[in-house]
Amino acid sequence: MGVDFINEAYSTTWGTNVATDWDGYVNRQAADILSRHPDFKGLFWIEGIADAPNPAGCNVQQTPGHWWGGNLEFARCKPLTVPADRLVWAPHTYGPSLYPQSYFNDPSYPNNMPAIWDAHFGFLASTQPVVISEWGGMYQGATKVFQDALARYMASKKMGSF
Numbered sequence: 001m002g003v004d005f006i007n008e009a010y011s012t013t014w015g016t017n018v019a020t021d022w023d024g025y026v027n028r029q030a031a032d033i034l035s036r037h038p039d040f041k042g043l044f045w046i047e048g049i050a051d052a053p054n055p056a057g058c059n060v061q062q063t064p065g066h067w068w069g070g071n072l073e074f075a076r077c078k079p080l081t082v083p084a085d086r087l088v089w090a091p092h093t094y095g096p097s098l099y100p101q102s103y104f105n106d107p108s109y110p111n112n113m114p115a116i117w118d119a120h121f122g123f124l125a126s127t128q129p130v131v132i133s134e135w136g137g138m139y140q141g142a143t144k145v146f147q148d149a150l151a152r153y154m155a156s157k158k159m160g161s162f
Contacts, residue, residue: 001042002042002044002045003029005026005029007069008050009025010050011050013052013053014052014055014074015056015077016053023074023080026046026080027080027081027082030083031081034086043086043088045088046080047070047091047092048092048120049066049069050066050070050071055074058074058077062119064101065102065116066120067098068092069090069091069092070093070120071091072089072120072121076123087128089129090130090131091130092132092134092135093120093134093135094135094137096137096142097138103116111149113146113153114149114153117150130157131159131162132160
């Protein structure tokens with residue numbers, strides 16, 4: 001069993017201690033579930049947010065072009081309190097057929113993408129499970145190139161996907 005609290009929490013923030021904070025919401029909900037159901041054996045599948053301002057004390061140099069559900073950069077400095085053995089990071093990422101992010105126009109595309117993915121969510125894969133929970137597009141042209149590059153990246157980082 002797994003819990004995915006909200007799909008694409010795009011209008012949220014992270015670590016700013018306000019009502020729109022995704023990390024605070026996730027921490028409270030997971031703690032509530034675990035306190036009410038101590039025998040719960042499921043996993044918490046946590047997507048990222050979209051573009052958002054840096055929280056105070058968090059000097060993350062954000063990379064551009066976050067997809068809804070794809071920005072986990074603030075987990076570097078404002079980690080969740082969800083038990084590590086219950087946490088699965090579940091970001092989203094898409095190719096150029098969905099929206100023309102600036103990094104798709106880079107002359108080194110698709111070789112520039114691993115650095116983008118590392119910054120957005122890949123850095124988490126060394127310590128926690130990461131499963132790309134949404135990715136895709138039409139398997140043709142530049143998006144096919146994107147998907148092939150992402151599949152190689154996920155394999156190199158031992159990430160899963162849906």
